[in-house]
Amino acid sequence: MAIQIKTLDQLKLMRRAGLVVGQTLELLRQSMKPGMTTDALDAIAAAHIKRAGATSNFLNYHGFPAVICVSINDEIVHGIPGARVIEEGDIVSIDCGAIIDGWHGDAAVSIGVGTVNSEDQKLMDVCEESMWRGIAAGKNRAKLSDIGYAIEQYTNSQGTYGILREYGGHGIGTEMHQEPHVLNFGKAGQGPEIVPGLVLAIEPMITRGSERTKVLGDDWTVVSIDGSRGAHFEHTYCIAPDGKPFVLTAIDGGKAELGRLGVEISDLL
Ligand code: MG
Numbered sequence: 237m238a239i240q241i242k243t244l245d246q247l248k249l250m251r252r253a254g255l256v257v258g259q260t261l262e263l264l265r266q267s268m269k270p271g272m273t274t275d276a277l278d279a280i281a282a283a284h285i286k287r288a289g290a291t292s293n294f295l296n297y298h299g300f301p302a303v304i305c306v307s308i309n310d311e312i313v314h315g316i317p318g319a320r321v322i323e324e325g326d327i328v329s330i331d332c333g334a335i336i337d338g339w340h341g342d343a344a345v346s347i348g349v350g351t352v353n354s355e356d357q358k359l360m361d362v363c364e365e366s367m368w369r370g371i372a373a374g375k376n377r378a379k380l381s382d383i384g385y386a387i388e389q390y391t392n393s394q395g396t397y398g399i400l401r402e403y404g405g406h407g408i409g410t411e412m413h414q415e416p417h418v419l420n421f422g423k424a425g426q427g428p429e430i431v432p433g434l435v436l437a438i439e440p441m442i443t444r445g446s447e448r449t450k451v452l453g454d455d456w457t458v459v460s461i462d463g464s465r466g467a468h469f470e471h472t473y474c475i476a477p478d479g480k481p482f483v484l485t486a487i488d489g490g491k492a493e494l495g496r497l498g499v500e501i502s503d504l505l
């Protein structure tokens with residue numbers, strides 16, 4: 237399948253979907269507390285997505301039974317919400333998506349519940365910053381692999397972390413998962429050119445130990461093979477027609493975080 241290039245009007249629809257995702261994740265962050273079940277988080281997300289006039293792209297995706305993935309501690313991605321109770325000190329990774337007028341948004345955050353130990357906090361901080369470095373590197377006229385190169389270089393500069401190999405970012409538009417696949421590691425300067433109208437979901441997944449994973453018996457939940465804790469951050473961003481990036485799932489469009497890295501966001505969206 238060819239890479240889908242979006243018009244400005246299509247990007248504006250994707251911004252609406254992205255904003256619903258960003259707002260849902262912010263609501264979940266505020267709602268998160270020890271003692272609640274992961275099912276309760278899913279219910280909050282489902283209600284918000286509906287209230288916003290959007291639909292879920294996760295629900296029924298290859299049979300997935302919920303509107304968010306909730307992955308705790310050694311679970312890194314694709315956890316299914318259920319009766320599990322969230323505890324103080326947990327790392328809770330939430331992945332969420334929404335559709336408006338057929339256009340998709342996709343984003344994820346890892347949240348430390350209450351007081352988390354400093355190594356877990358650093359794991360989350362490194363993962364989030366690597367995502368922003370990846371987005372900043374994925375500028376107009378860069379090459380696709382510059383993103384993964386930036387993610388890997390930053391992550392490795394911060395300590396010993398396992399960068400998941402089997403999972404990565406992706407194109408997104410009229411489907412949640414489109415070409416191209418975006419690696420979170422590798423050499424710079426390879427792959428397709430990043431051009432205006434390209435929309436990518438950038439999503440580093442790292443652990444405090446092994447990069448190797450296995451899928452649990454529920455056929456969804458991805459855990460680290462060595463039980464080490466993981467983190468996952470994701471944003472959907474585009475290159476606007478003016479050649480500047482805009483983070484469709486960030487409430488501020490990425491202005492603060494990309495600005496800190498010296499990247500100006502587009503004002504077309
Ligand atoms: Mg996602």
Ligand code: MG
Binds near residue numbers: 405406437
């Ligand atoms: Mg994704």
